[in-house]
Amino acid sequence: MYVAVKGGERAIAAAHQLLAEARRGKTEVPELTLAQIEEQLALAVDRVMTEGSVYDRELAARAIKQARGDLIEAIFLLRAYRTTLPRLAVSLPIDTGAASLKRRISATFKDLPGGQLLGPTFDYTHRLIDFGLTADGGSVTPSPPSAPEPSEAMPRVSGLLGEEGLIEPNPAGEAEPGDLTREPLEFPADRALRLQNLARGDEGFLLALGYSTQRGYARNHPFAGEIRIGEVEVEIMPAELGFPVVIGEITVSECEMVNQFKGSATAPPQFTRGYGLAFGECERKAIAMALVDRALRAKELGEEVIAPAQDQEFVLSQSDNVEASGFVQHLKLPHYVDFQAELNLIRRLRTRATEADAAE
């Protein structure tokens, strides 16, 4: 006699047990420490912080460890944790112009005040797997290059172009930008909200969309005006004090794109802008974000919307990998009742069809 399936709770408990074992792996192998993840998988930590929307390296390292290295899973952990955090204050806007830079390059000028500071980049490496370097114990601590302290100021490229009036001024936004995490997004969304959405959006998705603009799906002639990576101070201005207080420093990557120029009947042509910002050294993310930001400004710049990267609703509704992952994977949940309804329907339709055939 058929007995209904039971034991869901025990199955889940057992699955969690298996997960814990798989996470640990072979016990002869030393356990990963949080410090190792933070130090030696720093770029993974940076990505998790950026898309998890929380700047806390140790927390991100924990999430990566708990998620067995699955970064989207780790991002999810960080976001869920973020939900529990009370909002204590809103910082003043960070000043990337005052950052102590470890990297600063521009593709628009061969040389510029402050020079091209390469920093620790993969850019010029040959992508050959280095078996020596990657062997256990193979990391030789190299002596850092002795470079003179950069004494020259590093003015922004966009500022230099702006002095000549060659680039549009930074578009004015609302005095108080909205907060994507406190209010649901409504369309059309202004630039501040769009940028917030992109900053925490999936790097792969933005990379593909940015790439698509370069391949002709709404090309906007981008040039990397400036890419900066460095530490900025985070300040808050408590009402009781009336002056700003530094509460810490964070590393950010910033990309300012110089794009297709525009003129009008009344104004001479100027270059237009795209902007990208991410935590840590997420440079690729910042660049992709700048491409997509510029594409999404199509309407405001009087451009025809012809491609997905320009389509606000398409981009912003689908950029969040926590949402995407949840919904895509929800297909694993039981759907047997709705499937049953479909089975009933299809059987009924097929009966009708075969009866109709038989009648002919």
Next chain:
Amino acid sequence: MNDLSLTDVAATPYETPLLRVSGLCKNFGAVVACRNVSFALWPGEVLGVVGESGSGKTTLLNCVSARLQPDAGRIEFQLRDGRVAELFEMSEPARRMLMRTDWGIVHQNPRDGLRLGVSAGANVGERLMAVGARHYGEIRGNAADWLRKVEIEVARIDDPPRTFSGGMQQRLQIARNLVSRPRLVLMDEPTGGLDVSVQARLLDLLRGLCSELGLAAIVVTHDLGVARLLAHRLTVMRRGEIVESGLTDQVLDDPQHPYTQLLVASILQ
């Protein structure tokens, strides 16, 4: 409709034109598409708007059909109850309701005015369903009637317009608009892109329907032959302005403005 902006309440419907456009202006950046365009349209009257491409006639139509907001000027329409309302002073719900019932828009490319993936019957029935028709049989019956009226085989009622010829699609578009018995129909090059013989058949149909249903219509066309066949009156546009207007036969047989003379002389007889 209480949220309409009202001007004069007409004493009788025939003292006020059905549609009055005054001083319409529309620019695209530095380009002046319409400059100070004014005309009136009376119930049951077909007005032709002719001119070459770039004359501003399509922009005019887009403004009158509320797809574009003019930079200046007024567009006043007389509602069924006799009140006059300005198109852009109306609330959006009121305007949309107007678009769906009292007005029709026939696009040059039928693809722009049809749901290609949905059956002919559904295309025609949509306006009815949008205003509350809930009896499938009646909706379908109505749709079949209109297919007959526009000379489409009723057997094709369940076929999607994607499978129709250009002329058939255009006739379907007409049916889709007329099913709600609009008092004003706007047409943008209704026979554009069709074979000459197909055009002729369509024009005959349009002429018959306009007269049978007492439709007022604005027909935008570059084809003077179409204008002559359909329109009672004609306005000629050039570079955004009306240069001449009058009864169709008068304008075409005895053009006064040099540009009109040029236009008329240039068609092959």
Next chain:
Amino acid sequence: MSEGEEQTAGGYNFAYLDEQTKRMIRRAILKAVAIPGYQVPFASREMPLPFGWGTGGIQVTASIIGPNDRLKVIDQGADDTTNAVSIRQFFAKTAGVATTDRTSHASIVQTRHRIPETPLREDQIIVYQVPIPEPMRWLEQREAETRRMHALADYGPMYVRLYEDIAQFGRVTTAYDYPVMVNGRYLMRPSPIPKFDNPKMNMSAALQLFGAGREKRIYAVPPYTSVKSLDFTDHPFTIERWDNSCAICGANDSFLDEVITDDRGSRLFVCSDTDYCRQRRAVKAAE
């Protein structure tokens, strides 16, 4: 089920969400109740369960649940499907509330894809988990446009879809998540419940709340509100019927799951609502 414990999991607020968030969600719920069937945007939070797995329902439940409530969680009509278990454990851990699998004993029922067979009462609230809140999403992808369509009650395209179904198949081919008109004004998606369950929503004594976490919408049907499934007057809405009855309890008025019992394709039909089935069996056994 588990006895309610009074403690909460390490340092989290009662039912996980902080009070500000609960207040925000309750405001959205109040607005939703005031405008039956209208989708109220809300600032959905990331929860420890993934989007698409019931976070909307969870946030609604978390905002209305109190220490004296008794919670039932079902998925596909059953209490012990894996996700129902997971959600129930979440509330047991973060709220310490009593839980139950008896519909008649619950004050709050959170559900995915079914309405319990046992009719609900005025002192009960049912919370539905919603994947896609917008009934016209497949006709019009743009949110900006669908919002306008709702504002203008521009539901013609929905009827066009129904017309097409009837023209092509002789019947409407939507079997679940069947669109409804609420209070004669707003078009609503009831969530992927089989159309079999739609009539239960009409004039229900219980408050019905709908949460879509990923899409960030909350909507509601207050008690004793009309909920009509869309149809044509000459093609009225009908629900499914089975040729079988439940192999366990004999019911012929409940939604039946088809179970394949051997590799030769033998089939059995059993009640999807496990509580209903169990109660009926208990009654039969007592006779």
